[in-house]
Amino acid sequence: MAGDKVTSTLVARRAGVSQSAVSRVFTPGASVSPKTAEKVRKVADELGYRPNVLARSLITGKSRIVGVVVAYFENQFYPDAVEKLSNALQREGYHVLIFMASQTAGNIDQVLGEIIDYQVDALVVASVAMSSDLVERCDAAGVPVLLFNRIQDDNRFSSVASDNWSGGRKLAEFLLAGGHQKIAHIAGWEGASTQRDREGGFLAGLAAAGAQLHRRTIGDFHFEIAQKAAREMFETPDRPDAVFVANDHMAFAVMDVIRSEFGLRIPQDVSIVGYDDVPIAAWSSYDLTTVRQRSNTMVDEVVSALMSRIEDPQTEPKQITVDAPLIVRGSARKPEGWRE
Amino acid sequence: MAGDKVTSTLVARRAGVSQSAVSRVFTPGASVSPKTAEKVRKVADELGYRPNVLARSLITGKSRIVGVVVAYFENQFYPDAVEKLSNALQREGYHVLIFMASQTAGNIDQVLGEIIDYQVDALVVASVAMSSDLVERCDAAGVPVLLFNRIQDDNRFSSVASDNWSGGRKLAEFLLAGGHQKIAHIAGWEGASTQRDREGGFLAGLAAAGAQLHRRTIGDFHFEIAQKAAREMFETPDRPDAVFVANDHMAFAVMDVIRSEFGLRIPQDVSIVGYDDVPIAAWSSYDLTTVRQRSNTMVDEVVSALMSRIEDPQTEPKQITVDAPLIVRGSARKPEGWRE
DNA sequence: GTGAAAGCGCTAACAC
DNA sequence: GTGTTAGCGCTTTCAC
Numbered sequence: 120m121a122g123d124k125v126t127s128t129l130v131a132r133r134a135g136v137s138q139s140a141v142s143r144v145f146t147p148g149a150s151v152s153p154k155t156a157e158k159v160r161k162v163a164d165e166l167g168y169r170p171n172v173l174a175r176s177l178i179t180g181k182s183r184i185v186g187v188v189v190a191y192f193e194n195q196f197y198p199d200a201v202e203k204l205s206n207a208l209q210r211e212g213y214h215v216l217i218f219m220a221s222q223t224a225g226n227i228d229q230v231l232g233e234i235i236d237y238q239v240d241a242l243v244v245a246s247v248a249m250s251s252d253l254v255e256r257c258d259a260a261g262v263p264v265l266l267f268n269r270i271q272d273d274n275r276f277s278s279v280a281s282d283n284w285s286g287g288r289k290l291a292e293f294l295l296a297g298g299h300q301k302i303a304h305i306a307g308w309e310g311a312s313t314q315r316d317r318e319g320g321f322l323a324g325l326a327a328a329g330a331q332l333h334r335r336t337i338g339d340f341h342f343e344i345a346q347k348a349a350r351e352m353f354e355t356p357d358r359p360d361a362v363f364v365a366n367d368h369m370a371f372a373v374m375d376v377i378r379s380e381f382g383l384r385i386p387q388d389v390s391i392v393g394y395d396d397v398p399i400a401a402w403s404s405y406d407l408t409t410v411r412q413r414s415n416t417m418v419d420e421v422v423s424a425l426m427s428r429i430e431d432p433q434t435e436p437k438q439i440t441v442d443a444p445l446i447v448r449g450s451a452r453k454p455e456g457w458r459e
Numbered sequence: 460m461a462g463d464k465v466t467s468t469l470v471a472r473r474a475g476v477s478q479s480a481v482s483r484v485f486t487p488g489a490s491v492s493p494k495t496a497e498k499v500r501k502v503a504d505e506l507g508y509r510p511n512v513l514a515r516s517l518i519t520g521k522s523r524i525v526g527v528v529v530a531y532f533e534n535q536f537y538p539d540a541v542e543k544l545s546n547a548l549q550r551e552g553y554h555v556l557i558f559m560a561s562q563t564a565g566n567i568d569q570v571l572g573e574i575i576d577y578q579v580d581a582l583v584v585a586s587v588a589m590s591s592d593l594v595e596r597c598d599a600a601g602v603p604v605l606l607f608n609r610i611q612d613d614n615r616f617s618s619v620a621s622d623n624w625s626g627g628r629k630l631a632e633f634l635l636a637g638g639h640q641k642i643a644h645i646a647g648w649e650g651a652s653t654q655r656d657r658e659g660g661f662l663a664g665l666a667a668a669g670a671q672l673h674r675r676t677i678g679d680f681h682f683e684i685a686q687k688a689a690r691e692m693f694e695t696p697d698r699p700d701a702v703f704v705a706n707d708h709m710a711f712a713v714m715d716v717i718r719s720e721f722g723l724r725i726p727q728d729v730s731i732v733g734y735d736d737v738p739i740a741a742w743s744s745y746d747l748t749t750v751r752q753r754s755n756t757m758v759d760e761v762v763s764a765l766m767s768r769i770e771d772p773q774t775e776p777k778q779i780t781v782d783a784p785l786i787v788r789g790s791a792r793k794p795e796g797w798r799e
Numbered sequence: 800g801t802g803a804a805a806g807c808g809c810t811a812a813c814a815c
Numbered sequence: 816g817t818g819t820t821a822g823c824g825c826t827t828t829c830a831c
Contacts, residue, residue: 174808198538403719514824
């Protein structure tokens, strides 16, 4: 429409200055005289010129793109976190190149490779395991990797997670204080560090009071599998009086099954507690007692860790743990004398 | 670690071939002898060479990046759609650069500009209005724009939306057939074409039966505002016996308020219908009768429209409407003799 | 089929 | 403060 590609060369010619002058006008810290700047700006506006970020990146070696790998959006915790992360990064002048790892279970490495090919300045990996092969590639490419909501025994990457162990323990203590006798657990995917830690803390909490797990089934962090796990658990006569479900998303599935298929009341007949404190947990249909993953704080930590590693690649990766408070609502019987 | 940047030049030198040869090996349709290819591949693997996508884009003019603008992820419809879109695009060798438009209400244009600067091959705009200024910029830059779940009276962009008008009408007919007398509506954001069309169809459906709206409040598509809208609607003595809430997300808020704050039963005391059929609508706590936006189909349409416009920029933008079936569940009283 | 050369749009030294 | 020059890593004619 308005002719062909508008490049800095064209703007320079039209404004009667050099290409570098144009470049400097569009480079934050550069020194240009107000006069030149004005001339250039005028022509640029007329022509609708905007610097080509890709060309710039080729030189500077910085793309201002952060790659984000996330398994799925089914569990509200993730879209929520991604939204916050994206917003925070935008504020810093970065953008998010997203990669959904759900479908491509097998060849995560391949497509993760693709994302690195975009010369991303950093990679945030949420709840997905990275092969050590890939870690090496990132390392070689100088791309800092940050694990979000996961911990991996490899200090080559930073990580931000909540204190899952303590969270689990708080839940056990709360349930015990509430006088529950038959405490069960519906686990998530057992390969996840979050699962391991939450359950570890929970069991430690039980053990400290001389209690132990009544039953245990596996929900794999998925809604439908959690439904099955709940059915399996409640079909037997000796049903639990409290269940710690490894995340809120599964807890909703479990609550629905317990109420609609088994006709039990929550918390009168069974107490349910979850983990994450996603927005839905506060909805009155669930009113779920849970442990909060403070996603705002976690995202802030991610951004600051990212920024410092991008600015100074020498920065050592660090493992950050955010505290996880117990959020008491109505889905679990409260200890006697409990007050808000 | 493994020395410095691994470029095609380096690989070429090590393999004893020209840079062009290396390039050809990594270009799908190019002609290279198996011998050369093998030599190059070997060296490339050793060195961990991968073509720099940015440099390639600079030449080809194609970044294989699709920009996606989305207002917020609070309403599950969006993360769900983005996940599907991202997956579909990945399959086509594209990646998604995401931009959350929630926080930056005012300066959407500015940041949308930023996203264009990345030389995206196309732009998918979900539920966000575009200024005509921006449209022009995209047009000039040759970036095809596709509106997702919105319609705008400007045939310069393609759009994919569901048949909101018919969907609204179906809901009215269903409620009427169910014998409801006082039918109310809780609207979403009035600037949205989806709101306009859904309500338009709904009112037309009522009118066709000689009925009219009992009451109307506004929820703006947000959970909390919808709660207020519900309170406002049910505080008065003359409460409705059925409510069409403009989307599922708000419907959940409304149902919760009606049940927990007003002690009413659904559907015995009040029928509720929504719109979208997000996954949560099927959860037994809500079991919501709604109209399905067939997100899989919508995403397929988006991808095919995008691909054809990217491949041939001459392709005329087209407006696609996907049919929207009524999904009958338990949140609204059914017509007599109704069978699944 | 292959290499040499040109150049995508831009930034970064370097002189002036 | 500004222009000149070189070159980021790659693809693409164009001869051979």
